[in-house]
Amino acid sequence: MKNKTIQTDILIIGGGPAGLAMAIHFADLIQAHNAAVDSGTGQGAKLPLKVTLLEKANAVGNHTLSGAVINPVAFRELLPGMADKDMPFETPVLKEDIQFLTTAKSFSLPFHPPHMDNKGNYIASLGKVVRWLAEIAEKKGVQVFIGFSGHELIYEQGKVAGVRTGASGIDKHGTPRANYQPPTDVHAKITILAEGPRGHLTKTLVEKFNLAKDRNPQVYSLGVKEVWEVPDGVMEAGYLAHTLGFPLQFNQFGGGFIYGLSKNLVSIGLVVGLDYTDPTFDIHHAFQIYKKHPGVARILKGGKVLRYGAKTIPEGGLFAVPQLYHDQVMIVGDSAGLVAMPSLKGIHLGIQSGMLAAKTAFEAIKNNDTSLKQLSLYEELFKRSSAYKELYAVRNFRQGFKINLFIGMLQFGTQLLTGGRGLSLRGKLKMGEDGEHYQPIQELRGKTFLERRKDDLVFDKTLTFDKETDIFYSGTKHDEEQPSHIVVPKLDVCQVCIEKYDAPCQRFCPAQVFEIAVDSKTGKRGLTLHPSNCVHCKTCDIKDPYRNVTWLSPYGGDGPEYESM
Numbered sequence: 001m002k003n004k005t006i007q008t009d010i011l012i013i014g015g016g017p018a019g020l021a022m023a024i025h026f027a028d029l030i031q032a033h034n035a036a037v038d039s040g041t042g043q044g045a046k047l048p049l050k051v052t053l054l055e056k057a058n059a060v061g062n063h064t065l066s067g068a069v070i071n072p073v074a075f076r077e078l079l080p081g082m083a084d085k086d087m088p089f090e091t092p093v094l095k096e097d098i099q100f101l102t103t104a105k106s107f108s109l110p111f112h113p114p115h116m117d118n119k120g121n122y123i124a125s126l127g128k129v130v131r132w133l134a135e136i137a138e139k140k141g142v143q144v145f146i147g148f149s150g151h152e153l154i155y156e157q158g159k160v161a162g163v164r165t166g167a168s169g170i171d172k173h174g175t176p177r178a179n180y181q182p183p184t185d186v187h188a189k190i191t192i193l194a195e196g197p198r199g200h201l202t203k204t205l206v207e208k209f210n211l212a213k214d215r216n217p218q219v220y221s222l223g224v225k226e227v228w229e230v231p232d233g234v235m236e237a238g239y240l241a242h243t244l245g246f247p248l249q250f251n252q253f254g255g256g257f258i259y260g261l262s263k264n265l266v267s268i269g270l271v272v273g274l275d276y277t278d279p280t281f282d283i284h285h286a287f288q289i290y291k292k293h294p295g296v297a298r299i300l301k302g303g304k305v306l307r308y309g310a311k312t313i314p315e316g317g318l319f320a321v322p323q324l325y326h327d328q329v330m331i332v333g334d335s336a337g338l339v340a341m342p343s344l345k346g347i348h349l350g351i352q353s354g355m356l357a358a359k360t361a362f363e364a365i366k367n368n369d370t371s372l373k374q375l376s377l378y379e380e381l382f383k384r385s386s387a388y389k390e391l392y393a394v395r396n397f398r399q400g401f402k403i404n405l406f407i408g409m410l411q412f413g414t415q416l417l418t419g420g421r422g423l424s425l426r427g428k429l430k431m432g433e434d435g436e437h438y439q440p441i442q443e444l445r446g447k448t449f450l451e452r453r454k455d456d457l458v459f460d461k462t463l464t465f466d467k468e469t470d471i472f473y474s475g476t477k478h479d480e481e482q483p484s485h486i487v488v489p490k491l492d493v494c495q496v497c498i499e500k501y502d503a504p505c506q507r508f509c510p511a512q513v514f515e516i517a518v519d520s521k522t523g524k525r526g527l528t529l530h531p532s533n534c535v536h537c538k539t540c541d542i543k544d545p546y547r548n549v550t551w552l553s554p555y556g557g558d559g560p561e562y563e564s565m
């Protein structure tokens with residue numbers, strides 16, 4: 001069966017805030033241009049609106065997971081004239097607390113460091129917000145296709161010419177089944193990669209054209225989150241707490257968040273830098289321990305969990321942002337690494353980058369020039385934007401914390417005094433890729449997370465959950481007959497990894513995709529994959545010490561069903 005083919009002008013991969021903002025703003029620019037031509041005030045011919053957006057989830061928002069505390073500035077730029085009250089935010093931030101947690105106590109910081117103040121921001125479910133943005137985009141004429149996953153980039157004469165979606169109806173060995181559906185080749189004048197963190201198409205593009213040359217390596221955190229319904233009297237709508245300390249160690253970067261969506265609905269999570277060194281460390285399990293802290297357990301007591309999920313966050317900052325364009329292609333949002341880590345915010349930056357890419361794409365289509373030179377306008381606009389200014393001020397933030405919390409605080413303090421430079425001779429702090437930091441298990445014997453926390457890793461299924469139960473709360477489903485979308489090519493390398501690091505994959509994955517079991521015939525430990533558990537967080541693609549894991553897209557529509565995360 002031959003591939004189906006579609007032709008469009010602008011192809012956007014990913015229906016998150018960045019991709020949808022790109023679509024909406026591009027449609028607005030075309031509409032304004034055509035209205036000006038009609039009224040005789042604009043020059044040139046009218047332009048058709050041909051924008052196609054592919055989203056791999058079976059509904060926009062179903063693969064969306066965020067905090068989310070939203071800085072509304074970008075929404076006001078994207079939808080001028082619309083009042084904040086008409087946007088689907090749950091509540092303004094009304095009360096804010098930054099706490100340091102010890103094992104049993106919590107201490108509120110008497111002040112909020114710059115970049116961490118949330119006055120004027122809103123608490124929201126990002127899933128709900130992107131569903132609303134998708135409706136706006138569709139009303140403006142954008143074609144939004146859900147359940148379509150961009151599988152690989154199409155190149156023509158060495159330039160990106162669109163994206164091939166995944167085929168479906170293939171068995172585990174790659175043989176077509178009776179229900180086989182061929183891929184669709186979507187050809188486009190410009191392709192926008194808005195895949196979120198560690199986009200797998202973005203990764204191949206950046207590697208092929210060396211777009212990360214002379215940049216810091218991108219580094220990530222993993223955020224695990226649950227949404228809870230809680231009884232009356234324990235939570236206030238608009239309450240926001242960020243916590244440091246327990247259960248993380250001094251040399252780990254990260255912290256917890258608790259957001260009151262309403263008086264009965266709480267968003268709670270733990271975000272941890274993936275540069276940790278202990279191969280037995282497990283962020284899902286650390287999150288369960290976090291919930292047992294008296295200050296946290298008090299809020300959840302008598303409540304029930306509604307949803308669970310996990311997702312990575314690119315946190316390398318401005319020095320890890322790759323070149324944002326090439327011939328006929330641009331990268332926006334988290335795929336480009338546009339997150340400000342001190343405030344844990346990327347939604348408004350994703351929207352702003354989407355709008356800048358839309359302005360660039362509009363000029364390119366108007367001038368009938370989609371070359372690398374023409375699209376370099378995007379990076380010029382970005383360098384003049386408020387998004388760049390915001391990221392520039394905190395450009396060394398994450399790298400400052402690579403040793404421990406104390407040095408990180410010192411670095412951050414000096415960065416605040418020196419406009420972001422901090423204690424760095426060359427003005428640029430560095431840290432290695434996340435998979436590089438593991439210590440061999442032998443060196444850690446007696447001190448590992450697993451050994452230290454042994455007694456804590458008992459899950460009562462009321463306050464704390466094992467991974468299997470949490471996967472149920474993520475709503476994750478995959479067709480089990482497809483080839484594994486998590487590819488581990490070298491099983492002999494797994495043996496080395498088991499010996500040296502005790503197979504960190506079985507712990508870094510927050511959805512139990514990787515199982516190490518003893519083979520009854522050989523008596524040796526080996527890897528079994530459960531890709532149907534995958535919540536698409538991409539940690540495996542990032543944190544494997546041997547870079548022996550590649551995340552590819554499964555069938556369109558497969559994956560978690562987050563609804564309102």
Ligand SMILES: Cc1cc2nc3c(=O)[nH]c(=O)nc-3n(C[C@H](O)[C@H](O)[C@H](O)COP(=O)(O)OP(=O)(O)OC[C@H]3O[C@@H](n4cnc5c(N)ncnc54)[C@H](O)[C@@H]3O)c2cc1C
Pocket residue numbers: 013014015016017018019054055056057061063064065066067068069070071126148149150151194195196197199200201223224225269271310311312313332333334335338339344345346347348350553
């Ligand atoms: C735990 C956590 C807490 C956070 N808290 C906050 C916060 O409070 N405030 C804030 O501003 N930011 C926060 N962030 C960051 C914020 O969520 C992101 O910066 C933002 O969502 C980035 O938007 P995006 O559109 O670039 O990517 P995403 O929101 O990740 O959207 C990408 C979309 O692309 C789709 N996609 C990916 N690959 C493909 C493909 N190949 N084909 C088709 N579709 C594809 C995905 O399914 C997804 O829908 C948080 C992030 C996490 C993980």
